[in-house]
Amino acid sequence: MKFKGIIFDLDGVICFTDKYHYQAWKQMADKEGIYFDEIINNRLRGVSRMASLEIILERADKAYTEEEKEQMAYEKNETYKKLLYNMTTQDLSQEVKDTLNALRAKGCKLAIGSSSRNTKLILGQLGLADYFDAISDGTNITRSKPDPEVFLKAADFLGLQPEDCLVVEDAVAGIDAACAGGFESAGLGEAAEYEKCTYPMRSFGDLVNIG
Ligand code: B16
Numbered sequence: 025m026k027f028k029g030i031i032f033d034l035d036g037v038i039c040f041t042d043k044y045h046y047q048a049w050k051q052m053a054d055k056e057g058i059y060f061d062e063i064i065n066n067r068l069r070g071v072s073r074m075a076s077l078e079i080i081l082e083r084a085d086k087a088y089t090e091e092e093k094e095q096m097a098y099e100k101n102e103t104y105k106k107l108l109y110n111m112t113t114q115d116l117s118q119e120v121k122d123t124l125n126a127l128r129a130k131g132c133k134l135a136i137g138s139s140s141r142n143t144k145l146i147l148g149q150l151g152l153a154d155y156f157d158a159i160s161d162g163t164n165i166t167r168s169k170p171d172p173e174v175f176l177k178a179a180d181f182l183g184l185q186p187e188d189c190l191v192v193e194d195a196v197a198g199i200d201a202a203c204a205g206g207f208e209s210a211g212l213g214e215a216a217e218y219e220k221c222t223y224p225m226r227s228f229g230d231l232v233n234i235g
């Protein structure tokens with residue numbers, strides 16, 4: 025493996041919290057009478073909470089104050105957290121578990137690079153609270169993907185340079201962030217179709233064959 029470190033996005037890569045984000049945003053949008061569907065939801069992948077709200081509000085027929093927006097984002101997050109509490113170690117797939125362990129056995133340092141402010145809660149639910157060598161998430165950044173800040177911090181926390189780290193992402197915004205930071209990337213789902221992705225993958229387990 026040519027990489028000394030691997031930085032994993034969380035939602036859409038390690039686990040599938042996207043369905044909970046959708047349900048929680050949908051509840052908020054329905055309450056406000058704002059049209060929201062799965063296609064709009066796809067645009068929220070990797071995007072921060074407030075930036076996600078702005079995308080949803082593109083379909084609103086009234087303007088909201090900053091205070092109202094804060095309240096809406098707060099309510100969405102309360103709904104989302106209730107859904108997260110139902111997650112268990114069963115929500116971590118055997119493929120992800122085995123691949124992480126195999127990469128670690130090859131000597132790679134493993135980090136999380138997620139936009140989510142709920143990263144530690146999610147990792148705890150999955151039984152991964154103490155697994156990673158570093159965690160860079162929504163709580164330690166000021167600029168969200170496609171800005172590279174979350175990955176640059178992750179590399180820094182690992183004590184590595186971007187060129188020595190591989191970023192694993194499911195979102196186009198995340199691949200753009202990796203590129204902007206000078207990282208090579210491995211992509212799943214829509215990220216695998218994106219021309220800026222260095223290593224398109226069909227499945228998480230493909231990681232062991234890279235480099
Ligand atoms: P939170 P990732 C991202 O996670 C999600 O893909 C995105 O939909 C969400 O808005 C963002 O986290 C912020 O999440 O509201 O929990 O702070 O893909 O970067 O792991």
Ligand code: MG
Nearest residue numbers: 033035036070
């Ligand atoms: Mg993601």
